[in-house]
Amino acid sequence: GENVEQHPSTLSVQEGDSAVIKCTYSDSASNYFPWYKQELGKRPQLIIDIRSNVGEKKDQRIAVTLNKTAKHFSLHITETQPEDSAVYFCAASREGKLIFGQGTELSVKP
Amino acid sequence: GAGVSQSPSNKVTEKGKDVELRCDPISGHTALYWYRQSLGQGLEFLIYFQGNSAPDKSGLPSDRFSAERTGGSVSTLTIQRTQQEDSAVYLCASSSTGESPLHFGNGTRLTVT
Numbered sequence: 195g196e197n198v199e200q201h202p203s204t205l206s207v208q209e210g211d212s213a214v215i216k217c218t219y220s221d222s223a224s225n226y227f228p229w230y231k232q233e234l235g236k237r238p239q240l241i242i243d244i245r246s247n248v249g250e251k252k253d254q255r256i257a258v259t260l261n262k263t264a265k266h267f268s269l270h271i272t273e274t275q276p277e278d279s280a281v282y283f284c285a286a287s288r289e290g291k292l293i294f295g296q297g298t299e300l301s302v303k304p
Numbered sequence: 305g306a307g308v309s310q311s312p313s314n315k316v317t318e319k320g321k322d323v324e325l326r327c328d329p330i331s332g333h334t335a336l337y338w339y340r341q342s343l344g345q346g347l348e349f350l351i352y353f354q355g356n357s358a359p360d361k362s363g364l365p366s367d368r369f370s371a372e373r374t375g376g377s378v379s380t381l382t383i384q385r386t387q388q389e390d391s392a393v394y395l396c397a398s399s400s401t402g403e404s405p406l407h408f409g410n411g412t413r414l415t416v417t
Contacts, residue, residue: 195362226403237408238347245403283347288333289400291355294374300417 196221198286200295207274208303215298217284218266226287227260227267232297235278239281242269274302305342306330308409310396311344316415323411325381329398336379337399338371342392350394353379354402386416 197220207213219227228243244258244267246252253260255274261265273280279302284295309328317323329336335381338350349363353373364370368386373379383390393413 228405230406237410238406239408240405243405287403289361291339291349291352292406293349294339296346 196224196286196288196291196293197231197293198284198293199285200298202298202301203212203296204301206301206303209274209276211274212273213269213274213278213300214285215269215282215300215303216266216284217268217295219293220265221286222262222265222269224288226292227258228262228292229269230233230283230294231280232283236283238283238284239260271300276299276302276304278302306400306406309352310394310409312412314413314415316417319388321382322382322384323386323414325383325394325396325414327379327381327396327398327409329377329379329396330400330407331377332371332378333398333400333407335402335404336373337346337397338379338381339395340392340395341395341411347395350381386414388397388416389396390414392414405407 196264198300200217225246230238232238255272257270284299311326334355336353340349351371352360368384371381393411395411397408399406
């Protein structure tokens, strides 16, 4: 079955710097790759997603890139703010079955 | 409309007892998922329902775990003979199709004493 690896497990940046989180997946048939943000004590919420027919997608300060050949995708957050502090999860889906990475705890220091 | 609703929000049970967790998805959503999140850990896939298809049960950790979805709507996750390692937050999510954004419930925090 699908296996999703996510790195790093923790990431600390200064406010205004960029943050990059990387994920790899094992199933070449996976075709949908969402990213979720989970603030402390809250439910995960979708922040951006990308499908396999697209290489890059951007939404304001957030962007995701996908390399199907290498089976990896990345989340880029620019101009980080303290409210970006949370746990971020990548995920990969084949035929609707969504498998998550282990999560990255991002801390943005003011 | 209403989001995904889970009940109870908290459940404390004694080791060896059975528990039943309920999820009421967003109306019209055909896909329903159960995940388990242990303290400070990731989202462990348990089971996935899509429409009338047979569920994907490949994530259920043992035969003590089972789930059903009645009438394509409400789902219940049952854990028999609970063990302390079953303690976690159980999250339910639904989506309009199999590959669209998931909407999570607030979860059920299960504590086995």
